[in-house]
Amino acid sequence: MIGENLKKIRLENKLGINELSRISGVNASYISAIERGVKNNPSQDILKKLGNALNVSVDEFFKEDEEIKKEKIKELVNKEITSVEDALEIIRFQDGLMFNGEVLTDEDKLLLANALQLGMKYVLEKKKESK
Numbered sequence: 001m002i003g004e005n006l007k008k009i010r011l012e013n014k015l016g017i018n019e020l021s022r023i024s025g026v027n028a029s030y031i032s033a034i035e036r037g038v039k040n041n042p043s044q045d046i047l048k049k050l051g052n053a054l055n056v057s058v059d060e061f062f063k064e065d066e067e068i069k070k071e072k073i074k075e076l077v078n079k080e081i082t083s084v085e086d087a088l089e090i091i092r093f094q095d096g097l098m099f100n101g102e103v104l105t106d107e108d109k110l111l112l113a114n115a116l117q118l119g120m121k122y123v124l125e126k127k128k129e130s131k
Helices: 002-012 017-024 028-036 044-054 058-062 066-077 084-093 106-130
Strands: none
Touching: 002 028, 002 044, 002 058, 017 028, 017 044, 028 044, 044 058, 084 106
């Protein structure tokens, strides 16, 4: 996703990889590797440099195509939750999810998903201890 979004934004800015490299200070072959998905976990520092060069926030590199998101939501509506991963996926794609009367931001959703994951690990550890 990061690579696809980077390439899309770069092309929207009518920049070649070498030009983006020159502006951002990030090696051209590294940018190419990100776009191809070979390097799919670039550091925050690299993403900030690329974002600054392209005049976008780092969040833009993580956005999903709205059509893909809509299809995913349709698929999740009828999905039976059988694992923590299922619940995390539903939380991630849930627009308008509220907590204490406020809509959760993407960062809030990530925190909620992490808390759920930690809670489930705790429960599993307690079950092992009681056996």
